[in-house]
Amino acid sequence: MKSVELGEIFDITSSKRVFQSEWKDKGIPFFRAREIVKISKYGFVDNELFISEEMYEDYKSKYGVPKEDDILITGVGTLGITYKVKKGDKFYFKDGNIIWFKKKSDVDSKFVQYCFQSQEVLRQVQSGANGATVGTFTIEKAKKTKIPLPPLATQKKIAAILDAADAHRQKTKQLLAKYDELAQSIFLDMFGDPVTNPKGWKKRTLDKLLTRKTQNGHYAPKDVYSEEGVQMVHMSDAFYQILEPGEFKRVLVSDGLRKKYEINDSDILVARRSLNYEGAAKPCMVPKYSEPLIYESSLIRLTPDQKVLTPIYLFYFLNNDRARGAYVLKHVTKSTISGINNKGLNAVEIVLPPIELQKQFLNIVKVIEMEKVIAKQSLEKAEELFQGLLQKAFKGELVE
Template sequence: MTCPTRRLDNVCEIIMGQAPRGESYNTESEGWPLIAGASDFGPARPAPKKFTREASRISRPGDVILAIRASIGPKVLADGAYCLGRGVAALRPLPGLHPRFLWHWLGQSSAALAGKGRGATFKQVNRDDLGELEIPLPPVEEQARLAGILDQGDTLMTRRREALTLVDDLARSIFVDMFGDPASNSRQWRSATVERVAEQVTDGEHRTPRRQAEGIKLLSARNVRDGCIDFENVDHIGPEEHGRISRRCDPRRGDVLISCSGTIGRVAPVETDEPFSLVRSVALVRPRTSVVTTDYLASYLRTPALRAHMLREARSSSQANLFQGPIRNLPVLCPPLDLQVAYGLRLRSLARLQAVHVTHLAELEALFASLRHRAFRGEL
């Protein structure tokens, strides 16, 4: 079944954001919360970091706030009045357009919208780019029916993501239950430093590596996630370049990686035997396994107390980087080794549970994408 389409600006009021004067910004909750761009979006509602005493473009509850600059396409539902900065626009459905139908259609159209982005430094779209988008417009009752089906899919994915979050929370709870809070060392464990509990502390290549289209993976700080390594968005180098770099820094299974620039203090264990190289923005710690296990050290360095310690050290540097010296001097509490091993076994059980949730989430996302595609082709 096909249905007529309408231009978005014929069925929706488009309110383009405008940046307030800089001197009006504050963090004391004075005035309106400011939505400057996608970085001020939370999982379910806006999560602004600043306020402004001056606002010329303000959202209403129920508006869809759409990111239109730098990151184009993410969206969030307004639950109140927010100042709309230059990186966003508010979409306010007119009678005849169901709000949830608009919400799901924007998700389906995000790639097409992002493709309209222009700009040398930051890609952005304007009012005309938004307004000329064609949205299918079946009767409102049919819009509500389709939106209801897609809402159910959204709910299932949200629950699966919440389950993954609970697994992460459980891992942190197990750590504190077994070892206490590192900030207070309430269990009175022996204290050492990273240098004392490591066979090696180093970082990646300091010179610019000779990159190529394919070959051995070259990782930077962006590839170090909290608890895992992202091997997807990587550069590549040849075997000769890898051999040269590996003489100084040769990652192996069981090593612990730390991001040293950008988002500082993310920590992940190496859980692969595939060879790869690192650039300077990643530090490598090779645990002395007679003192600390990889699982324990990686989890310990991910605790809020140690993350805060690393951030303080980085801010004390003129370049806002975390260097080898401060890493070597990071404090490490050393519980009995058998307790660390027991923790690792419990962590492995959680990892298996997490893998199941990740697989199910991927299946749900694929199903949802198919449903959404069919919904806007009139096939549901």
């Protein structure tokens, strides 16, 4: 199968500059890289930035706007995430953050999208000339990125097969999301709206509900990272609400430091910092592990007193949008990097239901988590199937 540089089949560019002073709170959606990531993952995005209708029409007439079957690709943050523009889409996007692929030859955009999920193309996106990982995907680099390109009819056949495999994969992901929604729904049914507190439960500040003081994690210089040390949880490991089993980075620490920063399933980790205000102070659950586990300095450890507060209730309370808006975010600093410190976290008020009711909720969540384990196993199989088909496709082995 022949390979071509993307610059041969697309006009590759970006948008015209929109200054921050020109952003609006309503109008035409204005996407940054993070919105492309979200719309690629979920199929929609709750947009928070806009430009005026007048600016959009002016730019449309002078420079053009994304149209059906164009491809947008993230050039910063999570590199190489794609979105294929749909019929009826109406938005503009941030220059420098996103690369715009305009078709100039007979090529199937969906096929090209799938190319960006292959390891061969991702390596080109994420690596520099010397093989080192880079932090940006530029227009010039995009033009030189190579993809396999069979005849158009074959491209369409491959895309159709991968669409079917991807649909199976996406359904499993949606099932996992539904389980998470179910747990939050049960939380509200059992405990009521945490803001209106219809059951009249008392509130106590978090510092009164812990068995030990809140504690920032361990700062480890580069020279103590090792293949044989203690596993240490980093901020990137704690993004997904629960630590996933796997290999964390390891550091060499003394027994004293290990004991000081050790975590277990009685603890909750909270993110100290975030690039956006709403992301700060997000909680993460810690499952049982068979070996010692410590955490790094971008995280804060909470150890609830389980006589009055279960870790699972605390997690769902801190993760509830209404509770966060009323009790948590007012203690988060607003700046380029938003954050919460120990003083602010200790001052967060917690609505405190009876411990027996919290334990009932824990038992329900355990059942939901068991179902999620089964769904995750199905997702792993769906991922294996998709990746296997993807590899065959780009070796020319999927269709004749």
